[in-house]
Amino acid sequence: MIPKFTMKKLLTISILLTGVAVIFFAVGIYYYIKTVETRSEVIGLVLDLEKETILIRAEVATRKKEQARQEAARQAALAAQTSNSRSDRRTSANAVVFTFDDGPYRDYQPGATIEHTESILDILKAENIKATFFVLGSQFDPEEAGQGGTFQCYQEWLKRMVAEGHTVAVHDYRHVAYRKQSRTELDHSINYTRRRIREVTGQPAASYVRSPGGLLSQETADYLKEKKYPHVYWHLNGELFDDDSNDYLGHLKEAIEEGGRGIILMHDRNASGYLPGLIDFLKEKDIPIISLEKWAATYSLPDTPLEPHTGQF
Numbered sequence: 001m002i003p004k005f006t007m008k009k010l011l012t013i014s015i016l017l018t019g020v021a022v023i024f025f026a027v028g029i030y031y032y033i034k035t036v037e038t039r040s041e042v043i044g045l046v047l048d049l050e051k052e053t054i055l056i057r058a059e060v061a062t063r064k065k066e067q068a069r070q071e072a073a074r075q076a077a078l079a080a081q082t083s084n085s086r087s088d089r090r091t092s093a094n095a096v097v098f099t100f101d102d103g104p105y106r107d108y109q110p111g112a113t114i115e116h117t118e119s120i121l122d123i124l125k126a127e128n129i130k131a132t133f134f135v136l137g138s139q140f141d142p143e144e145a146g147q148g149g150t151f152q153c154y155q156e157w158l159k160r161m162v163a164e165g166h167t168v169a170v171h172d173y174r175h176v177a178y179r180k181q182s183r184t185e186l187d188h189s190i191n192y193t194r195r196r197i198r199e200v201t202g203q204p205a206a207s208y209v210r211s212p213g214g215l216l217s218q219e220t221a222d223y224l225k226e227k228k229y230p231h232v233y234w235h236l237n238g239e240l241f242d243d244d245s246n247d248y249l250g251h252l253k254e255a256i257e258e259g260g261r262g263i264i265l266m267h268d269r270n271a272s273g274y275l276p277g278l279i280d281f282l283k284e285k286d287i288p289i290i291s292l293e294k295w296a297a298t299y300s301l302p303d304t305p306l307e308p309h310t311g312q313f
């Protein structure tokens with residue numbers, strides 16, 4: 001027989017234990033629910049984040065596509081400007097000017113040799129044509145003698161250009177687009193090259209300049225204007241066409257046939273091949289080949305396309 005008070009005690013303990021169990025159970029349930037909620041919240045957040053990431057990715061892709069489209073449009077506009085497309089840079093003047101870039105030639109560009117410059121000078125002399133050469137200072141600078149120590153022969157060609165009545169003007173010292181140079185760099189490049197031209201030929205360089213690639217930034221255009229170095233863009237590009245046929249003469253003839261006149265951009269390495277054919281064609285058409293000075297005094301120089309500055313300033 002269990003004593004009564006013990007029964008009471010046991011009952012109390014059982015009730016207490018049940019109470020504790022219920023509390024634990026309730027707390028367990030509470031935390032379980034809490035965890036599930038948190039988990040679903042986390043899952044919800046992850047899903048949102050993923051959605052957001054997908055949206056951002058799509059936005060970036062769209063933006064990139066738009067940038068690519070704009071770049072393609074810009075390039076196309078540029079190509080149209082610099083090609084022989086008939087719609088722009090037309091001039092009513094019935095004359096052309098021969099300009100040759102990058103000389104005095106030897107190996108600045110693949111396939112070019114000093115013979116190309118020699119051949120150009122021979123052809124011009126035989127036809128009594130005065131042209132303009134936009135030269136690179138580094139090609140005839142004794143400071144660059146490390147390039148094979150052959151600067152003397154380039155100096156001879158430079159002297160010959162001046163002696164035969166051609167215009168020697170600055171392209172650049174090392175063929176860097178003006179818009180990629182700082183004002184200080186450009187100032188140094190142009191003036192150093194001008195000084196070298198004077199030293200070698202005994203004659204001052206012409207004040208005309210032409211940026212490699214032809215384009216200017218607003219800043220470089222302002223600099224040239226301030227320094228009174230007229231920038232010489234071109235009306236006809238003898239060598240840049242929309243196809244890869246390299247039929248320079250064919251394209252030039254076609255452009256001239258359709259009314260193209262004015263300043264023609266050429267390079268010795270290619271022009272030495274097509275120059276005689278071009279001269280014959282111009283004679284046939286009765287189109288005079290005049291000097292850049294005469295052109296500038298009679299007509300205006302073509303506008304230079306402006307591109308954003310991509311260098312340091």
Ligand SMILES: [Zn+2]
Nearest residue numbers: 101102212213
């Ligand atoms: Zn050039």
